[in-house]
Amino acid sequence: MTLPFIMVLAMGFLFACGIYLMLERSLTRVLLGFILLGNGVNLLIILTAGRGGPPLTDGKNLSTLGMSDPLPQALILTAIVITFAVTAFLLAMIYRSWRLVRADSLQDDTADLQVAITKMIDSEAEASTDYDDTEFGDEAESPITGAIDLDDDGKPHEREAEDEPGAATSARGTANSSGRGPEGTETEEKK
Amino acid sequence: MIDLLPVLVPLPVLLPLIGAGLALVLSKHSRAQNIVSILILSAVMVISLIMLFGVDAHGPQVVAIGGWEPPAGIVLVADRLSSLMLVVSSLVILCVLVYALSQDANDDSNETPISVFNPSYLVLCAGVANAFLAGDLFNLYVGFEMFLVASYVLLTLGATAERIRAGVTYVVVSLVSSIIFLAAIGVIYASTGTVNIAQLSERLSELPPDVQMILHVLLLIGFGIKAAIFPLSFWLPDSYPTAPAPVTAVFAGLLTKVGIYAIIRTETLLFAESSLRVPLLIAAALTMVVGILGAIAQSEIKRIVSFILVSHIGYMLFGVALGTTVGLAAAIYYTVHHIIVQTALFLAIGMVEMRGGSTSTRSLGGLMVLSPALSIIFFIPALNLSGIPPFSGFIGKVALFAAGFSDHDWLAVTLIVAGTVTSLLTLYVIGRTFNLAFWRDPADAEEPNEELVAEFAERKKAKLAGKPWKAQIGVPGSMVAATTVVVVASIVLTVFAGPLWDLSNRAAENLQSPVSYVSTVLGGDDQ
Numbered sequence: 001m002t003l004p005f006i007m008v009l010a011m012g013f014l015f016a017c018g019i020y021l022m023l024e025r026s027l028t029r030v031l032l033g034f035i036l037l038g039n040g041v042n043l044l045i046i047l048t049a050g051r052g053g054p055p056l057t058d059g060k061n062l063s064t065l066g067m068s069d070p071l072p073q074a075l076i077l078t079a080i081v082i083t084f085a086v087t088a089f090l091l092a093m094i095y096r097s098w099r100l101v102r103a104d105s106l107q108d109d110t111a112d113l114q115v116a117i118t119k120m121i122d123s124e125a126e127a128s129t130d131y132d133d134t135e136f137g138d139e140a141e142s143p144i145t146g147a148i149d150l151d152d153d154g155k156p157h158e159r160e161a162e163d164e165p166g167a168a169t170s171a172r173g174t175a176n177s178s179g180r181g182p183e184g185t186e187t188e189e190k191k
Numbered sequence: 192m193i194d195l196l197p198v199l200v201p202l203p204v205l206l207p208l209i210g211a212g213l214a215l216v217l218s219k220h221s222r223a224q225n226i227v228s229i230l231i232l233s234a235v236m237v238i239s240l241i242m243l244f245g246v247d248a249h250g251p252q253v254v255a256i257g258g259w260e261p262p263a264g265i266v267l268v269a270d271r272l273s274s275l276m277l278v279v280s281s282l283v284i285l286c287v288l289v290y291a292l293s294q295d296a297n298d299d300s301n302e303t304p305i306s307v308f309n310p311s312y313l314v315l316c317a318g319v320a321n322a323f324l325a326g327d328l329f330n331l332y333v334g335f336e337m338f339l340v341a342s343y344v345l346l347t348l349g350a351t352a353e354r355i356r357a358g359v360t361y362v363v364v365s366l367v368s369s370i371i372f373l374a375a376i377g378v379i380y381a382s383t384g385t386v387n388i389a390q391l392s393e394r395l396s397e398l399p400p401d402v403q404m405i406l407h408v409l410l411l412i413g414f415g416i417k418a419a420i421f422p423l424s425f426w427l428p429d430s431y432p433t434a435p436a437p438v439t440a441v442f443a444g445l446l447t448k449v450g451i452y453a454i455i456r457t458e459t460l461l462f463a464e465s466s467l468r469v470p471l472l473i474a475a476a477l478t479m480v481v482g483i484l485g486a487i488a489q490s491e492i493k494r495i496v497s498f499i500l501v502s503h504i505g506y507m508l509f510g511v512a513l514g515t516t517v518g519l520a521a522a523i524y525y526t527v528h529h530i531i532v533q534t535a536l537f538l539a540i541g542m543v544e545m546r547g548g549s550t551s552t553r554s555l556g557g558l559m560v561l562s563p564a565l566s567i568i569f570f571i572p573a574l575n576l577s578g579i580p581p582f583s584g585f586i587g588k589v590a591l592f593a594a595g596f597s598d599h600d601w602l603a604v605t606l607i608v609a610g611t612v613t614s615l616l617t618l619y620v621i622g623r624t625f626n627l628a629f630w631r632d633p634a635d636a637e638e639p640n641e642e643l644v645a646e647f648a649e650r651k652k653a654k655l656a657g658k659p660w661k662a663q664i665g666v667p668g669s670m671v672a673a674t675t676v677v678v679v680a681s682i683v684l685t686v687f688a689g690p691l692w693d694l695s696n697r698a699a700e701n702l703q704s705p706v707s708y709v710s711t712v713l714g715g716d717d718q
Contacts, residue, residue, distance in 0.1 A: 022363070022367065027359065030363055034363070034370075037367075037370050038370065041373045041374045044374055044377040045373070045377040047381075048378075071263075072377075072380065075329055075377075075380070075386070078329070082333075085340060086336075086343075086362075089340065089343055093347065093355060093358060093362065094359075096347075096350050096355050097355045097359060100351075100352040100355060101352060107356040109356065109429055110353075111494060112429070115490065118490070
């Protein structure tokens with residue numbers, strides 16, 4: 001089986017560019033990478049049939065002599081359809097992601113961050129963590145619903161109200177008092 | 192009876208697809224849609240059961256789709272392994288559907304658009320069945336793609352920001368695995384001239400060893416991503432927990448196991464000669480240990496159980512990598528056990544979320560008092576998962592360790608040690624979760640849930656006064672029933688461990704002698 005060198009080269013090029021783009025954090029580039037990669041694989045499959053053969057008929061006679069392998073063509077058709085459908089889905093998802101967070105990039109996992117931050121606060125008694133759930137915070141069209149509030153020492157005015165005697169209380173102390181305080185008084189009242 | 196069997200083989204793929212079409216047509220009438228889905232999935236379950244008994248008695252069944260004979264046409268093959276997997280998966284799929292529908296009927300938030308859920312769910316079912324029955328590598332790829340595309344839709348149901356974030360990771364990782372698999376198929380076709388698994392089984396062993404190795408590794412990487420084997424497993428605990436509870440349950444139960452199933456086929460049918468025993472065993476050990484260490488660090492129950500899921504994939508890989516009949520039989524038994532237990536656990540977690548308002552161990556508490564039935568439903572699969580005798584998790588692990596010992600190899604013994612440590616750590620994680628979410632007073636939680644605290648206090652007061660007490664939030668009966676069925680199924684695995692073990696053993700023997708598979712598919716005349 002001989003292969004057209006230029007096609008093999010093109011396939012390798014598509015693979016290389018596809019993988020490079022898929023490693024990006026930007027979602028449109030990931031999509032482009034996927035399209036290139038998909039086409040690289042399709043090219044690979046069609047190349048498994050070897051060089052293209054002559055047409056089956058010269059207009060009068062039908063001959064299968066030197067015919068190219070039809071199976072890869074059948075496979076590639078299925079693969080193209082699947083790639084097409086998945087690309088459409090990815091596009092829709094990227095658009096939705098853009099609508100939600102106004103950013104074309106992969107978002108951080110808040111639950112992961114929370115595990116990391118809990119450990120950090122526990123070990124270092126870090127000062128108040130003053131940032132939003134996502135990189136884009138209030139700019140988001142609809143902020144993440146049900147996300148864990150990383151600011152566990154309450155809103156600024158609440159903090160002030162609680163910290164009247166000593167403003168120098170550590171963040172951990174504040175977190176505890178805001179977290180447990182109300183519950184503690186409630187249970188005491190019940191008793 | 193024997194004549195009927197080949198007719199049944201394509202039905203587990205065909206019926207759900209027809210059902211998906213019907214469900215789309217009926218999308219305006221959710222009641223009719225639900226009835227159709229439940230009827231179809233029940234039919235699939237009955238058919239799979241008949242197939243399992245038929246195949247066990249009369250040998251593997253082969254159906255050439257459209258009458259095109261094997262080497263050129265597409266074949267569906269039902270042998271013991273695939274019909275056993277079909278039976279288990281159809282049971283799980285049916286129970287989860289019932290659970291999902293009753294949860295949906297009770298959900299006021301109208302979060303999941305029901306008209307999309309049913310068709311995608313049925314396509315997922317068809318894809319999983321197609322992957323189990325495929326006798327053709329490319330058809331296996333099509334099966335994978337069917338359930339993957341359906342899973343993309345199910346994972347991003349409602350398209351909230353959190354689900355889209357998780358969905359992007361999941362979709363991109365799955366796409367990469369599919370592309371690697373497809374490239375492997377292309378290269379395999381280039382080197383052997385066929386994609387029929389039976390023919391490949393004959394021709395691959397004739398290739399030069401280094402070419403075999405490349406093809407083998409390519410396929411294993413593709414399947415390894417799907418099965419969540421250690422270096423390729425980081426996507427799973429990141430993406431599964433955000434999906435709706437029933438979706439997570441069916442993903443956790445089935446999708447990774449389809450990857451394991453494909454690995455079993457690769458190791459036994461395709462590359463029986465070229466062995467990757469050592470790297471696979473090392474990957475299995477790392478999968479177990481790293482997964483369970485991840486679980487220890489988490490505080491969300493869904494994420495904890497997702498990490499445990501990854502970790503326990505290592506057990507199945509251990510059995511497969513051993514390559515002996517006992518090892519394979521143990522892996523098959525463990526896979527069956529794991530499908531059912533993981534699903535039961537995730538369904539129970541879904542009810543915990545409904546009852547306690549979240550799945551975070553930082554805010555839950557007191558569920559043992561508030562909802563004793565729920566805690567039993569959670570407790571049984573949880574113990575089962577951590578391998579407490581007499582449950583099936585214990586039996587499966589003992590079988591695996593016995594298979595490892597009979598290998599007389601230091602690496603296998605290391606794996607046994609890693610497996611024991613993982614099992615104990617699982618018990619620790621599960622015990623801690625149970626303590627926090629079920630046993631402690633909800634007021635002791637780091638971020639107490641006020642409703643739970645108030646309800647708990649009320650319950651205490653009612654008990655002291657000797658008055659009857661009624662829970663404020665009830666979990667719908669059909670959800671409890673569906674979960675109970677899965678939990679009972681996990682107990683059945685213990686009660687009928689003997690027959691099931693024999694069946695797994697026979698399936699493993701079939702796998703160890705690919706000649707019978709090949710001659711059944713190709714009709715005896717070897718090419």
